[in-house]
Amino acid sequence: MKALGLSFGRKNRNSDIMVKQVLKQMKTRGYEVEFINLNELNIQYCTGCTGCVVNLMQGGNGACVLKDDFHIVDEAFKEADAVVVCAPVFALSPNGLFKTFVDRMGPSHDISFLTNAREQGEAMGKSEDKLPDKRWFKPRAAALMVVGGASTKNWTSLGLPSMFELFSNGMSIVDAYSAHGGMEFEHMVGNEKLMARLTEMGNHLADALETEGGLDKWYGDDEGVCPVCHNDLLTILHSGATVECPVCGISGELKIEDGQIKVDWPAEQIARSRLKYPGKLEHYLEIRNSAMTMKKIPDLKEKLAAYKEI
Numbered sequence: 001m002k003a004l005g006l007s008f009g010r011k012n013r014n015s016d017i018m019v020k021q022v023l024k025q026m027k028t029r030g031y032e033v034e035f036i037n038l039n040e041l042n043i044q045y046c047t048g049c050t051g052c053v054v055n056l057m058q059g060g061n062g063a064c065v066l067k068d069d070f071h072i073v074d075e076a077f078k079e080a081d082a083v084v085v086c087a088p089v090f091a092l093s094p095n096g097l098f099k100t101f102v103d104r105m106g107p108s109h110d111i112s113f114l115t116n117a118r119e120q121g122e123a124m125g126k127s128e129d130k131l132p133d134k135r136w137f138k139p140r141a142a143a144l145m146v147v148g149g150a151s152t153k154n155w156t157s158l159g160l161p162s163m164f165e166l167f168s169n170g171m172s173i174v175d176a177y178s179a180h181g182g183m184e185f186e187h188m189v190g191n192e193k194l195m196a197r198l199t200e201m202g203n204h205l206a207d208a209l210e211t212e213g214g215l216d217k218w219y220g221d222d223e224g225v226c227p228v229c230h231n232d233l234l235t236i237l238h239s240g241a242t243v244e245c246p247v248c249g250i251s252g253e254l255k256i257e258d259g260q261i262k263v264d265w266p267a268e269q270i271a272r273s274r275l276k277y278p279g280k281l282e283h284y285l286e287i288r289n290s291a292m293t294m295k296k297i298p299d300l301k302e303k304l305a306a307y308k309e310i
């Protein structure tokens with residue numbers, strides 16, 4: 001079994017060492033480990049050409065047209081049974097390099113797009129190299145982390161929830177940790193409590209893969225307000241007491257019980273979280289239907305010409 005560690009931070013600094021601490025434990029559990037710092041690769045940003053989506057909708061493999069180092073991490077991801085990721089917090093969220101990576105892992109790696117493309121491509125008799133790689137469909141455990149320099153936790157507020165943007169390929173996120181106070185230590189390697197927690201993260205990933213039902217279990221410290229992603233963010237929809245989890249896209253009813261904020265999440269909402277296959281499929285069908293019923297603008301050229309001067 002293979003474990004892949006991805007760091008988006010400075011070489012040998014907090015994110016690198018935090019990821020390596022998890023990998024170190026996985027190695028003792030018998031895993032073959034690989035570590036990549038994305039700063040050392042040339043990863044171009046997604047231009048939004050949608051070539052991957054169009055190709056997938058035609059039963060292709062959704063390959064990206066950009067020629068850079070993305071294939072290195074793509075291959076490592078496909079090989080991995082477990083993935084651990086850490087990004088530094090910049091301006092409350094994971095840094096820009098992480099977002100660049102997430103966009104490249106977008107629709108082209110969405111398990112519902114890949115599943116439908118594979119079925120369609122196979123029915124068309126396409127060769128294996130023209131189909132989505134079979135390795136995308138294997139069960140995979142993941143753990144997400146951020147690290148912020150600030151001593152106040154709320155300076156990392158959008159960090160961990162935004163790490164869940166890496167949901168597209170459908171791996172089971174079984175643990176997550178938000179570290180803050182990086183500036184209080186010359187290096188987080190000296191934060192023994194954190195390093196012990198990350199050793200546990202290595203065990204959690206191994207346990208999730210090696211225990212029956214482990215991939216459906218949450219090994220994180222807090223249950224959180226959302227029963228799927230276990231984050232604590234809520235969007236107020238301004239229709240009665242209905243709230244939404246912005247990570248999962250599911251809605252529930254807010255209530256106060258014994259002075260505590262609680263949310264009733266209907267089972268059908270939990271089932272359609274975008275972290276799960278039905279939620280992704282819902283989005284895939286929405287996009288496919290929009291593409292098929294797209295309203296044509298008869299005088300589009302003339303309409304656009306009016307904007308050329310600016």
Ligand SMILES: Cc1cc2nc3c(=O)[nH]c(=O)nc-3n(C[C@H](O)[C@H](O)[C@H](O)COP(=O)(O)O)c2cc1C
Binds near residue numbers: 015147150155
């Ligand atoms: C541009 C920039 C913005 C930052 N913004 C935040 C922030 O909003 N909250 C925070 O806690 N730390 C912030 N930091 C501190 C980093 O998160 C911290 O130094 C982290 O340890 C860097 O990760 P690394 O050691 O893996 O490179 C910021 C650092 C930079 C360079």
